[in-house]
Structure formats: C-alpha cells, structure tokens
Amino acid sequence: MNEKTIQIKEIFDPYYSAPIEVWDTFAKRLKTATFNKNEEIKLPNTTEKKLYIINKGSAGIFLWKENHPVCIDLCFENDFFGDYMSLLIQKPTPLYTVCFEETEMFYITYSDLMDLYENSKFGAKIGRIAAESLFIHKQSQQIELLTQTAEQRYKYLLSKQPHIIQRVPLKHIASYLGITAESLSRIRKKIVK
Amino acid sequence: MNEKTIQIKEIFDPYYSAPIEVWDTFAKRLKTATFNKNEEIKLPNTTEKKLYIINKGSAGIFLWKENHPVCIDLCFENDFFGDYMSLLIQKPTPLYTVCFEETEMFYITYSDLMDLYENSKFGAKIGRIAAESLFIHKQSQQIELLTQTAEQRYKYLLSKQPHIIQRVPLKHIASYLGITAESLSRIRKKIVK
DNA sequence: TTCATTACTTACCATAGGTCAATTTTTATA
C-alpha cells in the first residue's frame, strides 16, 4: 500500500469508512506534481483542470481586487486544493492559485474525476463527500467573517495553524482575514503586549 | 407530471439533464409542508432531519451572536433550505431556521435522502450536484464579504432579489450583510439621495 | 379600533480598520 492510499484513507475516513482496496483504487488514479515556491498553478480567467490534494507544502487561492491580491483560502497538508468552482463548472473564473512553499501535490484530472463519478459507486460517493466537506468549510469561513472581529479571526487561525506565520506571508494572511497588512501588523503588535 | 417534478427538473436541469422520469422518481420522495410567518423550523442546538426546497415563500438560516440574531442565508423559491451542515453530519449545530412569510416547502427526510444516495445512481449524482451548488453559493458569499463594502453588497443583493425589501425584515438583511440595522438604514438613506 | 410591541430611522459620539507615506526588516539575487 503506497503513500497516496494512506493519505486518501486518512482524508475520507472521518466521513466514510471503506475497505482499503477502495481507497487504493482511488489512489491509483492520482498523479503527483511538485511546484516551486511562489509558482502559479492556475492563472486568472482560466479553467481549472485538476483537483489537488496537498501532500507536503502549502498554497493559496486568490482573486485580484483593484490593486492587490485577496486570498480566499489557505491550504496545507491533506487539504483539497484548486479552483473547485471552476473545476465543477468547467468555465474560467477570476480565481488563481499559488504555492507558498515548495509543494508536492497529488491530483486527478477533470476527465478522470468525472469518469470516477460516473462509473463507480464509491466514486460518486466520495465526490459528494468532497463537495459536502468543502461546503462546510466555506460556511465556517462565512460565519467567522459575519460574527468575529479581525483580531478574533486571527487568533483562531493561529490556534488552528500555529506555524502559519512561518509558512505564509502576513500580507496574504491579512487579506484572508479581510483586513490590510497594516491592520494585521497593528493587531499582532497589540497581542504581543 | 406534478408540480414537484417540474420544480425539481427546473432546479437540477442547469447542472444535469436527465429524462423526466428521473426527476419524477426523485419528486415522489418529496413531501410537502407549510409554515406560518415567523415560524421556527429548526431550533438552535438540534439536529437537522430534512432537506427542504422552497416552493412558495421565503426563509432564513440564523445563528445567535451575543444579543442578536445573525442571518447567514436568505432563501426564496427554488432554493435549497435547511441547516445543511447539521443534516450532513447528523449532529446539533447552533444554527436555526425561520420562515419570513407563510411558506410552502417540499422536503425529503435524512433517511430517505441517504437511501436515495445509496441505492440509485442518479440519487448519488444529484446529492453531489446539490452539495457542489451549495459550495459555489457559499464561496460567492465569502468573496463578497472579503471584497465588497456593505453598500456594494446591499446594492448587489437588491439587484438579485429586487423584492427582498418587501419580504424580509431589514434587520435581517443587515445582519446578513454583516452590518447593524442602523448602518443599513444610513446606507439606504444615502442611496435614495 | 386601541394599545403594546417590534421594526426602522436619526443623531451623536466612539472605534476598528483603511489610506498614505516613511522606515525598518527580510528575502532574493547578482
């Protein structure tokens, strides 16, 4: 049993317990790719062709707002990654994706994914489970933005990802939190005191 | 062919074209319920047992924040409705749901839904499509919160739902936009001028 | 219809966060 199988099982196990052969079948469809630090994986106004799972490293999903990038997701080991909306609708979106570090990802192409969804029962199921877990994640982000201050959101992010400061530029953490880099700097100063 | 079938077809057709019999099979699983204005459908810290589709009327998904309700979704005709996260994990969440008007909904229970997902190929598929479209909706909400001012978000909401003012109390529109009722009142005053 | 309740608005002041410009620190590269 290889590394991919183990990781796939780990990701889906909380949602759906299946015999290891099932995960192995899925893992066999996954290819591996590595990206350099700051490498752009998908450009704005292009169509996403792959669904990624991060094995080692980190990456972000961005969109351009007037004169600066806004980060809508920060992804780490075992996270799904990519412009999932564009992947689903197979149309260009303004979103683009970038690695923060040298990163290794597993991926499945859109056509392989659709084949999996259509031609195997467990494929259809994990497709649903993936979409559902991504929905829950997005709803959590929305609720945080609606109910927490920037300072609370920052502290919560730190508690979930303690090493994020060493791995992701603060300016991207700031835009992810919905504030400017200057505001995040002031919040950080205030917390240290 | 009944009303439910027509509506189900309308909802899913943009994502997945299927013969009418397929939609009819799904529609047969749907029951109908009506709710009074301001009726609570799911209470906080309970587990969602149904997935709803609004046929006529409107309703909101809320959570309590200190001393006031915060609306995280406003739903109208043809929208999915309910605490989808709680439905998926089958655990209580702090979210609760309320009708804004006298509302008629179609619904499927959790057990019927799981049965559909497990025992029919098209069921598995529409389960995935539903989750995917709800993900896209949530991501759009997150992007709006991160990139638009409250005034821009209000104008956009009005453009999408021109009659929302007559159908949903302003205080709930305000919390949905991430601002207070007072701030929304000022924004509205400014726009009229 | 009346009365009580809830929703909405307005005004005033407070504050979180934004903007701009300058400075320091870190990182990348020749």
Added chain:
DNA sequence: TATAAAAATTGACCTATGGTAAGTAATGAA
C-alpha cells in the same frame, strides 16, 4: 557578500461602521 526588491512595521490622519439612546412608523393582538 552586496545590493536590490519585497515584506513588514509604524505613524498620522481619515472613513465606514458600531454603540447608545431617542424618536417615529408599522404591525399584531385584544
């Protein structure tokens, strides 16, 4: 290692939105 570029911080000032309190309008129940 030197230098340039990028990232992060800081300060001064500004603006959108919040908090409170009051008033007005709309709604619902008796």
